[in-house]
Amino acid sequence: MEKQWFTISVYAENNVGLLNRISGIFLKRHINIEGLNVSKSEIEHVSKFTIVVYTTEDWTRKIVGQIEKQIEVIKAFYHVDDEIIYQESALFKIASRLLFDERQIQNIIKESNSQIVTVSRDFFVLAKTGRRHEIDEMHDALEPYGIMQFVRSGRIAVTKAEMPITSILAEFQEQ
Known part of the structure; x- marks a missing residue:
């Protein structure tokens, strides 16, 4: 099988x-x-x-x-x-300077339909909800810029x- x-x-x-x-x-x-x-x-x-x-x-x-x-x-x-209909959620913590210095970061946020949860002097946090592959794609896009922290939830699903x-x-x- x-x-x-x-x-x-x-x-x-x-x-x-x-x-x-x-x-x-x-x-x-x-x-x-x-x-x-x-x-x-x-x-x-x-x-x-x-x-x-x-x-x-x-x-x-x-x-x-x-x-x-x-x-x-x-x-x-x-x-x-x-x-089933299912989703996962993820949080990405990124250095704040990248939000303003790297135009591509803003494009990634827009294209991935993610949300900025918080912004501080040192970091900002992005939230992404979607299927596993969508979160993986966003992770891969952000990885070259440096991800300070990353966490993903388990799947939630309804039939x-x-x-x-x-x-x-x-x-x-x-x-």
Whole structure:
């Protein structure tokens, strides 16, 4: 089977230690987690883990099955990129002098649809939201000028199709 990007969505009770057990499932199979985000979901007291991996569908199916065996997990799903709408966010810290001295920096900001978050005497911070490749392209464009700091969030995603999790979570909430 061919490797590809998968986004795994895990709906679970918000309990201490679950993230450690979930990451252990990937560790045992020598599969790297490429992106991770944990947030509350649309149902109170239920968290949503969004995990990005680059592997085969067979491995992804097995991993999702193992994740669902965790007692706090309500349901887990996996999707390919065409089935979801997703974004990542990044912050770039750059020396302030470049904002005024390098015309190309202003072009990069404009062309990438990024935003200046703050400007100080020594540095300014750019925020970019988009797909992984868009953030990578902006990073590559800024790298020759010197990036003082860089951070990227995990993927956040919603499915294009209706998810059966809504009815599952409603039943969970009624219990």
